[in-house]
Amino acid sequence: MERHFETSLRDLKQQLVGMAGYVEKAIDLAADVLTRRDPAQIEEIFAVEKEINKRHLAVDNASVTLLALQQPLAADLRLIVAVLKMNTDLERMGDQAVNIAYALKDLLARPNFRAPKDLLEMFTHAKFMVGEALDSFVQKSPALSRDVLKRDETVDALKNKIFRETVEKMKADPAQIDDGLGIILIARNLERIGDHATNIAEDVIFAATGEDIRHGYKVETLREALKK
Amino acid sequence: MERHFETSLRDLKQQLVGMAGYVEKAIDLAADVLTRRDPAQIEEIFAVEKEINKRHLAVDNASVTLLALQQPLAADLRLIVAVLKMNTDLERMGDQAVNIAYALKDLLARPNFRAPKDLLEMFTHAKFMVGEALDSFVQKSPALSRDVLKRDETVDALKNKIFRETVEKMKADPAQIDDGLGIILIARNLERIGDHATNIAEDVIFAATGEDIRHGYKVETLREALKK
Numbered sequence: 001m002e003r004h005f006e007t008s009l010r011d012l013k014q015q016l017v018g019m020a021g022y023v024e025k026a027i028d029l030a031a032d033v034l035t036r037r038d039p040a041q042i043e044e045i046f047a048v049e050k051e052i053n054k055r056h057l058a059v060d061n062a063s064v065t066l067l068a069l070q071q072p073l074a075a076d077l078r079l080i081v082a083v084l085k086m087n088t089d090l091e092r093m094g095d096q097a098v099n100i101a102y103a104l105k106d107l108l109a110r111p112n113f114r115a116p117k118d119l120l121e122m123f124t125h126a127k128f129m130v131g132e133a134l135d136s137f138v139q140k141s142p143a144l145s146r147d148v149l150k151r152d153e154t155v156d157a158l159k160n161k162i163f164r165e166t167v168e169k170m171k172a173d174p175a176q177i178d179d180g181l182g183i184i185l186i187a188r189n190l191e192r193i194g195d196h197a198t199n200i201a202e203d204v205i206f207a208a209t210g211e212d213i214r215h216g217y218k219v220e221t222l223r224e225a226l227k228k
Numbered sequence: 229m230e231r232h233f234e235t236s237l238r239d240l241k242q243q244l245v246g247m248a249g250y251v252e253k254a255i256d257l258a259a260d261v262l263t264r265r266d267p268a269q270i271e272e273i274f275a276v277e278k279e280i281n282k283r284h285l286a287v288d289n290a291s292v293t294l295l296a297l298q299q300p301l302a303a304d305l306r307l308i309v310a311v312l313k314m315n316t317d318l319e320r321m322g323d324q325a326v327n328i329a330y331a332l333k334d335l336l337a338r339p340n341f342r343a344p345k346d347l348l349e350m351f352t353h354a355k356f357m358v359g360e361a362l363d364s365f366v367q368k369s370p371a372l373s374r375d376v377l378k379r380d381e382t383v384d385a386l387k388n389k390i391f392r393e394t395v396e397k398m399k400a401d402p403a404q405i406d407d408g409l410g411i412i413l414i415a416r417n418l419e420r421i422g423d424h425a426t427n428i429a430e431d432v433i434f435a436a437t438g439e440d441i442r443h444g445y446k447v448e449t450l451r452e453a454l455k456k
Contacts, residue, residue, distance in 0.1 A: 064309055071299040081292055084312060167405065174402045177395065181412070188416075 005070045012062050012083055013138060019055040019090050020134040022048050024127050026097035027193065031123035033104050034115045042108070045101040052094035059087040075207075082207035086137065089196040089203075093130065096189045096196075103189070107182045116165070119183060122158045122190040125151055129197035137204045145208075148201035155194035162187045233298045240290050240311055241366060247283040247318050248362040250276050252355050254325035255421065259351035261332050262343045270336070273329040280322035287315040303435075310435035314365065317424040317431075321358065324417045324424075331417070335410045344393070347411060350386050350418040353379055357425035365432045373436075376429035383422035390415045 026048045033041045063084050066072070072080060107113045129148050136144035163184055170180040254276045261269045291312050294300070300308060335341045357376050364372030391412055398408040 064305065067295065067309070068301055068305050073296055077292065077296050081295070081312065084309065085316065088313065088316060167409065170398075171402055171405050174399055174405075177398050177402075177405070181395065184409070185416075188413075 005066075005072070005076070008062075008066055008070070009076070009079065012059065012066065012080070015055065015059050015062065016083060016086060016090070017134050017138060019052060019059065019087070020130055022052045022055065023090055023093045023097070023130050026052070026094060027123060027127040027130065030097060030100045030104060031120060031127075033101075033108070034120065034123070037108055039105070039108055042101050042105055045097055049094045049098050052091060056087055056091040056094075059083065063087070078207045082137075082203040085203050086133075086200045089199045090130075093193050093196045096193050100186050100189045103182050103186050107179065110179060113179050113182075116162060116183065118158050118162050118165075119187060119190075122155060122162070122187060125155050125158070126190045126193045126197070129155070129194055133197040133200040133204070136201055137207075140204070140208050142205050142208055145201035145204045148197055152194045152198045155191060159187045159191040233294075233300070233304070236290075236294055236298070237304070237307065240287065240294065240308070243283065243287050243290065244311060244314060244318070245362050245366060247280060247287065247315070248358055250280045250283065251318055251321045251325070251358050254280070254322060255351060255355040255358065258325060258328045258332060259348060259355075261329075261336070262348060262351070265336055267333070267336055270329050270333055273325055277322045277326050277329075280319060284315055284319040284322075287311065291315070306435050310365075310431040313431050314361075314428045317427045318358075321421050321424045324421050328414050328417045331410050331414050335407065338407060341407050341410070344390060344411065346386050346390050346393075347415060347418075350383060350390070350415060353383050353386070354418045354421045354425070357383070357422055361425040361428040361432070364429055365435075368432075368436050370433050370436055373429035373432045376425055380422045380426045383419060387415045387419040 026045050029041050029045045029048065032038070033045075063080050066080055067077075070076075107115075129151050132144055132151070133148045135141070136148060166180045166183050166187075169176045254273050257269050257273045257276065260266070261273075291308050294308055295305075298304075335343075357379050360372055360379070361376045363369070364376060394408045394411050394415075397404045
């Protein structure tokens with residue numbers, strides 16, 4: 001029974017890692033659309049998100065089944081509760097990727113649209129954060145988790161910079177308003193992906209150490225980010 | 229033991245309802261700031277959100293403790309898992325209220341700023357959805373849950389209308405760009421509050437019936453909303 005539980009837990013972790021792979025793929029595809037302007041890749045994002053949703057339901061079911069059949073205690077219980085939460089965050093990242101895809105659809109229709117370099121950088125960071133958050137989970141590494149939290153500050157700072165510069169451009173040339181709004185909305189979607197990765201990192205710290213850093217940290221960084 | 233479990237469950241539900249009350253209060257305060265332009269109320273939103281965060285941790289701990297001590301099965305297990313998820317959604321609504329508060333801070337600094345009627349209507353619907361989602365949970369009423377899902381479509385439609393009309397105004401008069409962006413961002417925050425209430429309603433349907441309507445519904449309405 002004990003051995004079976006260990007196997008199930010390992011399997012659950014693997015499912016979560018697989019799901020995160022799809023999230024990374026969706027982010028990659030979106031960044032690619034921006035640079036190559038290939039509309040076929042937008043459709044691929046929708047397909048990837050469907051896969052994420054399927055896996056979301058599967059992980060949820062597997063977690064509840066494990067709770068019911070194994071009635072785990074202490075660390076194992078905390079771990080499964082953390083999986084349930086991470087699963088939600090990964091699924092919501094998929095939603096954000098779909099939001100980005102719709103914004104990209106509009107932007108591709110405008111031949112003069114150029115993405116700012118900072119936006120592409122946000123994509124890179126966001127994708128990295130997803131991978132790192134999952135690594136921190138699999139390796140039970142609070143150090144990696146804390147790195148995710150740090151990178152989230154970079155993502156927030158980039159978003160604020162893009163926001164500021166884009167608004168300036170829109171004011172200087174109202175013909176830029178549609179493009180500018182698209183850029184701002186994508187930047188916010190990426191910021192949210194970063195937030196979800198941060199949630200995962202916080203859950204890992206909680207599952208690994210029982211230390212709940214969630215609100216102290218969040219309120220502080222939120223304030224800092226919004227002050228900029 | 230059984231009796232103690234029932235009491236704990238009822239207590240947990242009450243905690244969640246109390247937390248939702250704070251979320252409603254934060255939404256109310258923000259709507260009030262828009263109409264009365266009272267900056268003191270912005271600070272109150274921050275205070276309310278701190279309270280929401282405190283309760284979020286308490287509900288999380290109570291849920292995990294209940295899972296550990298009572299090792300519930302079937303419907304009770306599904307219920308506690310649903311509580312964990314609803315708790316996350318309520319906490320994120322608090323985050324959105326804080327985002328709105330920061331946007332309001334900027335907007336209040338501009339004497340000519342006027343909120344569109346539709347935005348105030350979004351506040352009303354969003355608040356209603358929070359209360360209704362919680363009612364559907366306490367009363368175990370899938371009918372109420374489905375009403376939340378329906379109202380979410382109204383909220384999405386209002387957001388799209390505000391978005392469209394605000395962009396037009398910005399284009400016609402670039403002096404409106406800052407105000408317009410503030411309005412668009414608040415509308416999106418309210419849309420997200422509606423999404424979180426929808427998540428809760430979906431969790432209620434799942435907890436009550438074991439019927440998982442999440443992705444079928446979500447993908448469909450998301451598409452519909454984004455097409456408009």
